[in-house]
Amino acid sequence: MTMMCVLPPSRPVSLTARADAELRIKDALERDISDSNQGSILEDQEYQLIVDCNALSVDIDNEITIVHNFIRDKYKLKHPVLESRVHHPIDYARVVQKIGNEMDLTLVDFKGILPSADIMWITMAESTTSGEPLSEENLAKTIEACDRALNLDSTKKKILDFLERRIVHVAPNLTAIVGSAVASKLLGTAGGLEALAKMPACNVLLLGAKKKNLSGFSTATVQFRVGYLQQTEIFQSTPPSLRPQASRLIAAKSTLAARIDSIRGDRTGKAGQSLFEEIGDGLGKGYGLLGQAGSGKLRVSTGERKLISKNSKRFKAKNYGSSGSRSGLASSLAFTPIQGMELLNPFTDASELPGSYHMAARRASSILCRRLLTRPAAASLAGDSALAGADGARALLPGTLLHGRHRFSTAPAAVTGAAPNDEPIQPSVEIKHTQLLINGNFVDAASGKTFSTLDPRTGEAIARVAEGDAEDINRAVAAARRAFDEGPWPRMSAYDRCRVLLRFADLIEAHAEEIAALETWDSGKPLEQAAGAEVPMVARFVRYYAGWADKIHGLVVPADGPHHAQVLHEPIGVAGQIIPWNFPLLMFAWKVAPALACGNTVVLKTAEQTPLSALYVASLLHEAGVPEGVLNVVSGFGPTAGAALCSHMDVDKLAFTGSTGTGKIILELAARSNLKPVTLELGGKSPFVVMDDADVDQAVELAHHAVFFNQGQCCCAGSRTFVHERVYDEFVDKSKARALNRVVGDPFRKGVEQGPQIDGEQFKKILQYVKSGVDTGATLVAGGDRVGDKGFYVHPTDEMKIAQEEIFGPVQTILKFRGVEEVIRRANATPYGLAAGVFTRSLDVANTMARALRAGTVWINCYDVFDAAIPFGGFKMSGVGREKGPYGLRNYLQTKSVVTPIRDAAWL
């Protein structure tokens, strides 16, 4: 009786219908399936049963939704925010059942019902929201409704289990593409295989779209209309930006497959397989530089039924989520490389496989990888693959790969073994600012033009950003000029400037997560690196220079005669700053913090690859109280905006970080315009010297990070590793193992050490260098391919290109040396002089090397130690001037001597 008021009387699924269906299913399971059924599809009993079952399951979905709404309405009083976290109706029912009227959620054991993050969230949310216990009657009704929902779900689970086992018989090709769950839904909604076969692809795409709540079980809104197809693995494993394209492809291929199935064409499902691979190929093209791929050909199996059912059970042992929705909710990004699989056989020579086949398989498998890892049941290795067999089987058990990890590895061991079906890795940040920041306002470019900033993971656009050119630079410089000449910033007390910067640092910390996500999204660096190190360092830099603002001291000089001489340090004026894409935020801080602390005004041009984070933090700086016009940020390209800034007659100072080639142009433009002083922080080919007395394990680890840190995109990357001949072999072996253990993948994923390179151009350049290395006789020890983006060379001679030019990618060259003098000579034999690393236990060697190496920074038994107070910059063609520390202030200060006679003073 209670249920009558719970549910609208319209469409309750009658108990008899359910019982009937269960009986038929049971019955059907006991029967053998006759593969030899050659008649029309409509005469196939199996097929009829499937259609019925499916209709029933859709009804059940409907009913669950209704029950869910009822529970939500009632339970809102007790836990108002629960529904905002637990979307899934079945999860919601389970949680409600578990909590009941308990007020202290720490006493409730959610284990197995929810992921741990949700448990924490809910427990905390409860303590901060005001829920009230339900009345006895309402509680009873609610709990009863929960029981009903769970009951319905278990029925549905049985039906879907059945469907999934049988659908493959009816529609093997369709199943191969969309999976059995989706295939059965498509059939059910379309009204049968024949009807589906007659549908145009665009309609197939929309099947189920209106009832998105029914089967998707997601309350999240869909951005574009896709029906059941959005529950397919392949759709879910596609990055959001590619999804419209993917869904059209899947729909087209699915329609084709359905037609094959409806005429009982290929009963083996191979046609569907090849269609599926075509989807992978089609999408792979959109990936640009990111063709992460497995080295083996992996296919979805349509055979091995026993394996399927066995593994489906294993998969379903997961307690949360609906039993039937496995394909819809868990997802990840397709380009996430299959770390484990890469390690299986990294030495595979590409020539063993036909080239085209290899590449195709690679793309498909990269899209498939999620599918394989989450659904081992559905996959096995195609027998004809060169890489099939034991290795492939291990790929399905990712955990086993880690046991072979080298002892000195610091790679996070839990990563590759972690359940890959985490939350979708979608940056949790809203892009607020895409316009130019001029005179305190976000404005469009004068030309109205915009450009796309790309997600390096996919090569797809994240946002359209206003494209500044000479006109915008003029506007920005005029604003900065006004702010300097007339505005309060250079005239306010140093303490007031200090306090603005301190507030800025506080705001950066308050928004650290968003800033880090934005940085990772735009630049591809691991989120853990951005959030754990870079954003805190940005705040640290700002605080450091805030502390300098009121400590900028000039000297009072002892004059030769009766003169009083004092030195004033005054702000230099309008500073033009051009920052690179490898550390967009850190470079922002290195440039902007000292300039502002001294009282300058700034026009900053960001790299066109990474314009977003600077705009975001610049808005925070204004929130902190910086006057308008003091910091102007212009996004744009070097030849237009950058060149305009460099040759502007009203810019008093230029600071640039980037490549040596561009640095030359900038210095030239400054010379041709108003002779503005320039500081340059340019490229390097920094030596990392490992002496025979060094701690090899530690040296391997640091040498590894020295070169691979930030995808190798570090101006100070220790890219020439000199190793003493006595430890050379040990070093190479261990380095190889370490490189192979490097976790490359989606930078948003925890434990990932290396994300994608910044863009296609950079990527191609790196591969060219790798090729040049091989061509000139170096031995490629590991990687060298787009797969893992891990390059690794030994035995090149010093004259080789790869040992001389900056590669700016994850390529390590290991060179052998005999003695200290030899290594000093070779280490210095480079046009660069940015940094150097020395690994030794000998005090004397350390002292000798520290002085002998012609480089701006020498790290002894450490590397990449960046501290706000330690000056950084290059010798030779690595640059002009120093940044950071008190030395960084000099770039932004003019020095003025004030001299006046003293008459009859007691002393001088």
Next chain:
Amino acid sequence: MAAANGSSEKHEGFEVPKVEVKFTKLFINGHFVDALSGKTFETRDPRTGEVIARIAEGDKADIDLAVKAAREAFDNGPWPRMTGYIRPTIYCIHIEFIFVSRQRVEQERGRILHRFADLIDQHIEELAILDTVDAGKLFMVGKLRDIPGAAHLLRYYAGAADKIHGATLKMSQRMQAYTLKEPVGVVGHIVPWNYPSTMYFFKVSPALAAGCTVVVKPAEQTPLSALFYAHLAKAAGVPDGVLNVVPGFGPTAGAAVASHMDIDKLSFTGSTEVGRLVMEAAAKSNLKPVSLELGGKSPVIVFDDADVDMAVNLVNFATYTNKEGIYDAFVKKAAELAKKSVVGDPFNPRVNQGPQARTSQCHVDKDQYEKVLKYIDIGQREGATLVTGGKPCGDKGYYIEPTIFTDVKDDMTIAQDEIFGPVMSLIIKFKTVEEAIQKANNTRYGLAAGIVTKNIDIANMVSRSIRAGVIWINCYFAFDPDAPFGGYKMSGFGKDMGMDALEKYLQTKTVATPLYNTPWL
């Protein structure tokens, strides 16, 4: 004399905020504790002479405890081992590591001091009230200047914590050498009552920034804000034992600090006589280095090209030297201004008017009050002319009228001794610059001097010629956290404020090692 209300209870047009004294015990090793002896002393409201609170009275035994805590915090605690700022190690991206490093980022001296300053900003009014009822400081001045100034000092040194640089040296042999600046250890601070908050942070903030641990003995007249600051420091994250505050009396607690064998450095601000005792005690115990900021009899020299209005406005209880030509005009204006000055309840914002109000019209306790009246009496007996003031005012509390003497001779007591009261001595007329310099230097003290002139040559010449730690040209009391302050001669040694103050709390260590096969030196 504009009569302002001497008693605080019946006030008109202004509000006396509620006074609440939260902390009255000794602060040792992160906790408020009673004195071992169980003794307490009373602290009085100088407006009314009434008892505000009873404060635990620390003596030698309590100082021993505090030093022990500070020693432990220095030798084994985290404070001296914290960095100016923890560097997140950027290549190591284990999730565990990040967790650890985020924790550690908080444990950094500069950031803790920044937080301390933020907490002071949040309690400005409360702290200003404490200084007003405890020291008779003007409430508005405390609220607008002294307490924000304390936060400013802290922020200055918070920013300096990561800017303590050693040097690499140019050796004349094949050697490489460098200097390290290391915290000196446990520091004893004896703080006076005239600027309870400002003096406290003059001492404490550079010592903390340098990484020292401190034992503070505030003046027995003004312990309240000192204890409140200790509470805020703890809330900001200063580890236990790093900052200890022991209120008490000079002969007991103060002497114990000065002669303690385990205190590595002593910093004292107060009178010259007590400074002598402090240094003697240091010499007799462990030869601890001492810095002293003592009394002054600072001259203000007004030249004939000066703007008289400005000059009068600038000057407070400094001894005056005036160029003959403008002497009479100056005296007249100074007297007018003194008469206009409103003496009254320091909570009354109107009392803030007039230059006299900027220093202590109202005296902190009865001894001081009687001492000032005695000096006024001596001045009159020795033949100086009393132009205005010279009497107590109000029937309650320790108020004295602003007082001006003229015709004061160099050798009169009021020209030589530090009176520390609202008494202005307009002395010697002078004819030449040389004479002015000579007369200005004719004192045992050398804390500060003022010059009022429009002439650049006179300004430069006189500022180099006067033997004093600070020269203020056309300004006075131009204090700033970046400007070192401290005396010549018997006004003491060692500077407060500026990067110089850090030096007091740092040891220099030279490290040298031979170089072999080096391409350069």
